[in-house]
Amino acid sequence: MRQGEVAPKGAWIGDPQGGVKAPEPLLLPNPLTRFTRSAARLRHLSDGHPLMEWLRFMAQLSDAQHAAALALGPLAAPDAMAVERAVDARMPPLAADGHRRNPIWREGLAVLLGHLDQPAAPEPALSLMAALRQCDAGAIEAHADDFLHGEIEPQQIGATLYIAAALQVYFTLSAAALPAASLRLLPQRGLCPCCGSTPVAGVITASGTTPGTRYLYCSLCSTAWNHVRAICITCGESRSLSLKGIEGDSGAIKAEVCDACHSYAKMLYSARDMEVDPYADDLATLGLDLLVTEAGWARHAPNPLLLSA
Secondary structure, three states, X not given: OOOOOOOOOOOOOOEOOEOXXXXXXXXXXXXXXXXXXXXXXXXXXXXXXXXXXXXHHHHHHHHHHXXXXXXXXXXXXXXXXXXXXXXXXXXXXXXXXXXXXXXXXXXXXXXXXXXXXXXXXXHHHHHHHHHHHOOOHHHHHHHHHHHHOOOOOHHHHHHHHHHHHHHHHHHHHHHHOOOHHHOOOOOOOOOOOOOOOOEEEEEEOOOOOOOOOEEEEEOOOOOEEEOOOOOOOOOOOOOOEEEEOOXXXXXXXXXXXXXXXXXXXXXXXXXXXXXXXXXXXXHHOHHHHHHHHHOOOEEOOOOHHHOOX
C-alpha cells in the first residue's frame, strides 16, 4: 500500500496461487459421526492388541453413545444472549462446572445402559449398571456434578464410566447446537472454547486448506480447536518440548513432553495414518502413557473414560 492510501477492509484469507489462509479456529462436533467413528476405529485397533477385549468393550460403549445421541436427537439452540454474554466475558458458554444441564441427559444415560445391558456383558459391568438404575434422579445428578468438578469418591469410581459416557453425549449434542460464528477461543488456549474442559489429544492435519494445523479435541463435548504447534498445551512453554514415541511403530502417535512443567500430551499425525481418531487412539495407546509416565512426565489431564480403569 502506498503512502496516503486507505487500508482495505476485507479479511485476508489467501488465494489458490499463494498467500496465507488462517485455519478455522474451532470445529464443532457432528454427533451423527462422532461416536460411530470412534467405535469403528476401536474395533480396527483391537485386532491383535494386548487389550483386545477391553477395546472391544469400549467400542460397544461408543456404539451405546451413538444410540443415546440418536435418541436424544438434535438439542435446541441455547439462548443467544447467554452465549453472547459468556463469549464477551471470555468464558465457555457450556462451562462444564457451571452449566445448568437439561435433565434430558439422564434419558441418554438410560438409553446407553439399555444398549450395554446384554447377557454377554461382564458381570461387574452388569452389577454397576443395575446399581445405577436404582439411583434416583438426585443421586445421578450429584454423581454428575462430582465428576464434572473432579471430586469422585472411591465408591463412585465404577459407575463413573457410564456417567462420563452419557455426559459426553449430552455435551457433544449441546456443543453441536452452538452458533459457531459467535464463538471465540479462550485466553487459556489449552481449554475447550465451548465447555472449558481439557483435550483428550491433539491431531496434526494432513489435508484440507491448512494441512499441518494442530487441533485439540475436547474430552467432554468433542469440539476441536486450533492450537499453535510447538507450544506446551499445559504451560505455554516452547523451548522445552520434545516428542517421544515407541520405537518401531508407525509414528502416528507421539507424546509431546514438556521439561518445563513435566507434563505430556498425545499428538496424532494424520500424515502417518489418515484414520487416526483422538478418542479411540488415545485408549489404544496406553502403553505409550505407561512409558512416558515411568520416565517422569505426568499426563496433562486424564481421559474421563479411564477414571474408573
